[in-house]
Amino acid sequence: MFERKRSLPADGTPAGAVTRKVALVGNPNVGKSVLFNALTGAYVAVSNYPGTSVEVSRGSASFEGGSWEIIDTPGMYSILPITEEERVAREILLTERPDVVLHVLDARNLERMLVMTLQLVEAGLPVILVVNIMDEAERMGLEIDIPLLQEKLGIPVIGAATAKKRGLPEIRKAIASCDAAHHASFGYSRRLEGDIAEIAGLLSGEYTLSGKSLALLLLQRDEEIAALVAGKEGDRAGAIAEKVREKTFERRESFHLDLSLERKGIVKGLLAGVLRTPEKRRVTAGERLSSWAVHPLTGVPLLLAVLYYGLYQFVGVFGAGTLVDFLEGTLFEEYFNPWIIGVVNGIVPWEIIRELIVGEYGIITLGLRYAVGIILPIVATFFLFFSVLEDSGYFPRLALLVDRIFKKFGLTGRAVIPMVLGFGCDTMATMVTRTLETTRERIIATVLLTLAIPCSAQLGVIMALLSQAPGALLVWSVCLLLIFLVVGFLSAKVMPGETPMFYMELPPMRLPQLSNVMTKTYTRMQWYFMEILPLFILASVLLWLGKITNFFDKLVNWMEPVMAFIGLPRDAAVAFIFGFFRRDYGAAGLYDLQTKGLMDPRQLVVAAVTLTLFVPCVAQFLMMKKERGLKSATLIALFVSVVAVGSGWALNRFILFTGIL
């Protein structure tokens, strides 16, 4: 928990005034937090809701002569919760009994979001409706008659654009004068109203929610509400549960659908005369692209085009090819290295020290050359491409697109976050797997990340390597994809369990802003470079130590049979030893072997596949241990090593047998 100091509000609060509570509720991405920030005053406290990992922000505010505690609840789509966030949001409404419930919705999605307003009003809560993002809605040509909507709902309704501070004084005024007693009531079909009345008539306890709302939640088999009612009704609980069972059995075929359709019908009636849309609403390019990105028929080709032009052409060909050729091949090999070797040889009389600085595994000739000449241009182009995609809003659409495939692995689209982040850095991505709902999901995602998701630098170097041999990149990609699918599918079979539901609000797709993209790229590059440079220098020192003590040669000798088993030359062991420090360091080692002409295309692709699948770097192993425990981390590392060597062997045999390379 932390507290954030803010400037004290201009409007002072009378001493001893009673503080009343305002809860902000609504779907994610409707501007709740912006409104919360605009309303809150002196202090903001962010803390986990007791017993959960969900964070709730609370702040204080003083306006219109009153003192208020503002609570920013997690995003919710309905009063019937599905996710932990929704459960927490409802819990706040039930237990904290706010004096005002500020329902914030997006004016562009009025029809969909008004269903929850209906539920809140029906529950008898003191609701004020904030129709937010009015500026965008107006830009789209939507006209919303706020006074008419207010009249129909019977509660205060305010049109706002909180990001632009529009509507804030009206919201403050409405909070101060909120009267919970006034609201409209909405009727369902005669049959449903009859069922509701029968159940509500049996309730006699004191509740925050109305009898009608409770009856509907009981009919929707809300276990928390059932437990609440059982606790409050004492002897009558059995009769209520029996009545609910009887009604749910009668309506077992389509209750949820019927209720949803009836609510939609009510909302349609509410919006008649309130919402006017232009006859021919112009579909923006962003909306069109957004719809293409989530549909499998158009989304998959779009994804392939993004990967081909972004990853292969820009990062692989331009970054790992053109830029690396210039930096490593020309600047380092032709100018810098000969010059620095000459300088060091001239001033350092001891060969052993010369070897440490500019020798075969020297800090400058190997560590600095790998870091600046090979890795830097690759991560720079990768992070630029990554930031463009991120700023455009493509990632959540990718999550929806792959959700169907991920379900076969026991994962949901939510796992796209760690998977996508894995292409940047697997260590951080392993940590992010903690956001997945079940332990099963977390273990499957960790295995897939460790095994088949190469980090950005490794990906770039491998692309540069394999693009030299026609077909090699295709073989590598097919291998990785196959292993990803097979291991994912088998993991889900070996670890049975339910796959949780996944849905998310899509933020709008937009043209990436140059300033945002450049800032993100710069920050990520700075962090990455500061991280790899010391590690590369340390690795050079360790390799130098290994060389002067002959331990390095012994290590290479021990690994020789493994290399021979997968059809690789003895020297390839060096790259694998490098890879133990960092996988990109190992990939850069392969790059060196290839430029020296020590490997043919078959060996190149076998080495690339094995190294990509190989045991994670030290940092990732430590993170796995921290997140999953030592036993699971060791088992995953062993499994990954066996799959890596086994796949290398099988691929080598397959290429020798078919002669495809």
Place this chain on the structure above:
Amino acid sequence: MIRCGYCGHEFAEEEGIRSCGKCGKPGGCRMVRCPKCFYENPPEAKAPKTLRKVIDLLKK
């Protein structure tokens, strides 16, 4: 304010979840996680932040 690169949620840098620094990376990763979806976002770079502060001061 940082706009989350994944879910689009806007949050102040202080509201985000800071890196724990336990991953073995020197100094930690310095990324700021979105409080809603946990996606890691780079913090605002110092140079543009300072520039914005200067512009705000000049406006006042």
